[in-house]
Structure formats: C-alpha cells, structure tokens
Amino acid sequence: MTPFELQELVEKISLEFFDKPFQHKAVFNARLKTTGGRYHLNDHHLDFNPKMLTQGMEVFIGIIKHELCHYHLHLAGKGYQHKDWEFKELLTQTGGLRFAPSPPREVKVLIYQCQNCEKCVQRRQRINTERYVCGACRGKLQYLDTTIISLGK
Ligand SMILES: [Zn+2]
Ligand SMILES: [Zn+2]
Numbered sequence: 001m002t003p004f005e006l007q008e009l010v011e012k013i014s015l016e017f018f019d020k021p022f023q024h025k026a027v028f029n030a031r032l033k034t035t036g037g038r039y040h041l042n043d044h045h046l047d048f049n050p051k052m053l054t055q056g057m058e059v060f061i062g063i064i065k066h067e068l069c070h071y072h073l074h075l076a077g078k079g080y081q082h083k084d085w086e087f088k089e090l091l092t093q094t095g096g097l098r099f100a101p102s103p104p105r106e107v108k109v110l111i112y113q114c115q116n117c118e119k120c121v122q123r124r125q126r127i128n129t130e131r132y133v134c135g136a137c138r139g140k141l142q143y144l145d146t147t148i149i150s151l152g153k
Contacts, residue, residue: 001053003027003028006026006027006028006048007025007026009026009061009064010022010026010046010064010068013061013064013065013068014068014072017065017068017094017095018068018072018094020072022068022071024043024044024045024046024071025045025046026045026046026048026064027045027046027047027048028047028048028049028050029047029048029049029050030049030050030051032047032048032049032051033049035049036048036049036052036059036060036063036066036097037049037052037063037064037066037067038067039067039070039071039074039080041074044071044074044075046064046067046068046071048060048063048064048067049063059097062095062096062097063096063097065091065094065095065096065097066091066096066097066098068094068096069087069090069091069094069096070087072090073086073087073090106148106149107124107148107149108124108146108147108148109122109123109124109146109147109148109149110122110123110124110125110126110127110143110145110146111143111144111145111146111147112127112129112141112142112143112144113141113142113144114134114136114137114139114140114141114142115139115140115141115142116134116137116139116140117134117136117137117139119134119135119136119137120144121134121135121141122149126143127141129141129142129143
C-alpha cells in the first residue's frame with residue numbers, strides 16, 4: 001500500500017462509515033511500535049503503523065476506524081478519549097477495533113547452507129563454521145544470507 005493509497009482508503013472509510021470527510025493527512029509511521037495508529041490533536045493528522053498491514057486488511061481497516069473515531073469526535077468537540085462513552089459508542093457503531101493487535105515479533109536470523117547436502121540451517125547468532133558442521137551429513141557449513149523472520153504474535 002502506498003502513502004497515496006492509504007490516504008484514499010482513510011478518506012473512503014470516513015465517508016462510508018462516518019458520513020463525514022477526512023480532510024487531513026494520513027501517513028505511515030514505521031516508528032510506531034505497539035500501537036496500530038495515532039491521532040495527533042495538534043494538527044489532526046493520523047499515523048498508521050505499516051507493520052499492521054501484515055495482520056490483514058480487516059484488522060487494518062478496524063485500526064483506521066478506531067483512529068477516525070478519535071478524529072471526528074475531537075473535531076466535533078465531543079468525548080474523543082478511550083474512556084468517553086461517545087468514543088465507545090461510535091467505535092461500536094462503525095466496527096472499529098478497541099485495541100490494535102500487537103505486531104508480529106520479528107527476529108534476524110543467519111542462514112547457513114551445507115556445502116555437501118545443501119541443507120539449510122537458521123541460527124540467531126553467527127556460528128563458527130570451523131567448529132559447527134551439518135547435522136545431517138557432517139559436511140561443511142557456509143554462510144548464505146541474513147533474513148528477518150516473523151515469530152507470530
Ligand atoms: Zn485510540
Ligand atoms: Zn549436509
């Protein structure tokens with residue numbers, strides 16, 4: 001999803017579920033760690049956590065609705081905080097998510113390949129290929145690549 005597509009999606013959901021236009025900016029913010037999105041009271045823009053896209057569109061749209069509840073209630077001068085009944089009611093009406101699911105945990109792994117049987121092994125840390133050999137055939141291991149894997153929730 002591009003930033004432009006994000007903006008369009010937020011505008012579309014705003015009209016469809018809130019009957020009001022979204023007239024500010026919606027942007028991706030990769031620095032958000034545990035939250036799915038954030039509404040900024042000062043300039044009314046919305047931040048979205050790009051990692052939440054990995055949770056599927058249904059979840060992501062639920063997050064957009066949640067942030068739009070803050071947005072529209074705040075601009076209308078109504079109770080826009082989680083504890084306010086107006087917020088709870090609008091969230092229920094629009095089908096927004098109460099809490100964003102925690103993003104999947106990711107770890108960096110190093111991939112080694114056996115030069116004899118070509119079996120690949122993953123290790124969290126660098127290994128000494130002089131000492132460690134292939135578990136299947138005892139062949140020599142060679143460093144292949146470093147990658148990021150998801151451990152799920
Ligand atoms: Zn919130
Ligand atoms: Zn091997």
